[in-house]
Amino acid sequence: MVNHKRLVGLIISAQMAVLLAISAQLTIPIAFVPLTLQTLMVGIIATLLPFKLSGISIAIYQFLGLVGFPVFSGGQTGIAVILGPTGGYIWGFYGYCWLVHWLLANRLQPRLSIILGINTVASLGQLLIGTAWLTVGQHLSLEQGLLAGLLPFIIPALLKILIVGLISQPLLQFTNRYAW
Numbered sequence: 001m002v003n004h005k006r007l008v009g010l011i012i013s014a015q016m017a018v019l020l021a022i023s024a025q026l027t028i029p030i031a032f033v034p035l036t037l038q039t040l041m042v043g044i045i046a047t048l049l050p051f052k053l054s055g056i057s058i059a060i061y062q063f064l065g066l067v068g069f070p071v072f073s074g075g076q077t078g079i080a081v082i083l084g085p086t087g088g089y090i091w092g093f094y095g096y097c098w099l100v101h102w103l104l105a106n107r108l109q110p111r112l113s114i115i116l117g118i119n120t121v122a123s124l125g126q127l128l129i130g131t132a133w134l135t136v137g138q139h140l141s142l143e144q145g146l147l148a149g150l151l152p153f154i155i156p157a158l159l160k161i162l163i164v165g166l167i168s169q170p171l172l173q174f175t176n177r178y179a180w
Contacts, residue, residue: 003076007054008146009013009052009056010052010056012049012053013049013053013054013056013057013060014057014060015056015059016041016045016049016053016054016057017060017061017064019041019045019104020038020041020042020045020058020061020071021061021064021069021071023036023037023038023040023041024036024037024038024041024072024073024074025073025074025075027073027074027143035156036073036121037160038073038162039093039096039126039157039160040160040163042058042093042096042097043100043119043122043123043160043164044095044167045057045058045166046097046099046100046101046119046122046170047100047104047118047119047164047168047172048151048168048172048175049097049175050101050132051097051098051101051102053095054097054100054101055094055098055114058093058094058097060167062082065077065078065081065082066078066079066082068090070150072090073086085133085134085137085138086133086134087133087135087137088129088131088132088133088134089126089127089129089130089133089134090130090132091129091130092125092126092127092128092129092130092133095122095125095126096120096122096126099121099122099125100118100119100122101134103118103121103122104118109172109173110168110172111124111169112169112170113126114167115164115165115168115169116161116162116165119161119164119165119178120158120161123157123160124157127149127150127153127154127157128150129143130149130152131146131149132145134149135144135149136147137163141160151155
């Protein structure tokens, strides 16, 4: 039975990695910053799955990109994406998943407001990791880093968080985040 649960968990993680790869290709052009649905999917993955499985999903996604599959935003691939100026946002996905798991711990049927609040904190954490990476890697001042790497993403992040909550909250009744 344990092997069956492990297999189911790995299959679900792989499926979520594929959905994450697809969502990274869906771009909505707005003003200066193109909006991808990648972080929307990270929020759904983090909310519906325990950290172990959500982390595996992110790792599979990164591995696919590293070995040459065009899974990163805009069809990009390779180590240059992971280690490049925007790589911190991808590494921040782990922080997003961990924060959601930690803050949602033992809440099997959280209210929508709880899901929205937790995803807001997690999204901000992920954006701050990406912004710090961008700022240090590109030798930007703190002000330049915040203006380039954080501010343009706040409103889109809030919209995506609302969608994450509206999708995830009803689905939580069909999943048990702690069964795996």
